[in-house]
Amino acid sequence: MDLFILGLLILLNGLFSLSEIALVSARKARLEHLAEKGNKRAQTALELSNHPEFFLSAVQIGITLISILTGVYSGEKFSANLLPYLMRWGIKPDVAETLSTILIVIFVTFLSIIFGELIPKRIGLIRAEKLAMATAGPMKMFAQLTYPIVWLLNESSSLFFKLFKIRKSANDAITxxxxxxxxxxxxxxxxxxxxxxxxxxxxxxxxxxxxxxxxxxxxxxxxxxxxx
Structure with a gap:
């Protein structure tokens, strides 16, 4: 059961990573063409693509929350399960506790990077438009649910740009x-x-x-x- 929950958290992290790279990499011309034909999923994906600050903040919220939950859960459950095995090898309790935590962190981090980041992002790049349309709906819903936090993050970012007088580039023309x-x-x-x-x-x-x-x-x- 513990492994199932850990796997579910990593897969959720992968879903956010996949949707992020797919929506960013999707060709707008292709989405616009499908949207003009009445494809509602393409319309939703295009809406998010035209307002990246909206869904990127939501994605970052999701990834951060999942990472925290993964760290807390794995650190508590798996470290406690590994501790007795290390103590059987004659390792002192305080050393075994620290070592078990380090080993679990390395193990979970490896799984998270492979299955929660690298593989989903590569899949998102390969099938950008198709996956952008498939994940746009859930991402929009999540962004709406977390809108107060998304708004706060966007306003904080805008304030940073204003303080340092960093202007957004308005030149989106294709060269x-x-x-x-x-x-x-x-x-x-x-x-x-x-x-x-x-x-x-x-x-x-x-x-x-x-x-x-x-x-x-x-x-x-x-x-x-x-x-x-």
Whole structure:
């Protein structure tokens, strides 16, 4: 039962980590396309994606609470269970108590990092849009339940930015290099043909060409008079 509860806490931590990375990594263009078709889950995911400070604070609250519960529960239950085994090996009680706590902390931390952070985040990156839509609903509900704390955290963060005069960047426009990178990735993945890639990339170079390189000079034109 103790292991089951520990596993459940770690999985909950993984759910928050997965939803966080999925919502941050999800492509807005894809979510907007699905939302326009009437996909309500995509609409919810897009809403959270457009207000990251709202759901990121909620996610951090969830992860922090779960981490505290995991530490308290594992430290109390598993350390007490391990202590008798260490004492049987002839280790002094005070030393055995400290050692059992250290071993349990290392063990639980390892499980939490692997199954509560790394694996969920890698899964979230691989299936960003799909998982963002799947977890957006529960994350929005959790954020609404913890709204007073979320509001307090956001206001505290805003106050920090004001005190140190840190301004948020308003430049969210996609650059030419980003578009070229997306086109290259699409070509490598087989979504875009190489001929299509060349055509699109030529568009970016069109403004760099002079009028003389596009037109033929009058002196070089060979023409015939229709009346002759």
């Amino acid at each position: 030419e290099e980003e578009i070229k990178t997306l086109i290259t990735e699409g070509t490598e993945a087989g979504t875009i043909e190489e001929e299509e890639q060349e055509i699109i990339e030529r568009v970016f170079h069109l403004s760099d060409r002079t009028i003389t390189s596009l037109m033929t000079h009058r002196s070089d034109i060979i023409w015939f008079d229709e009346n002759e």
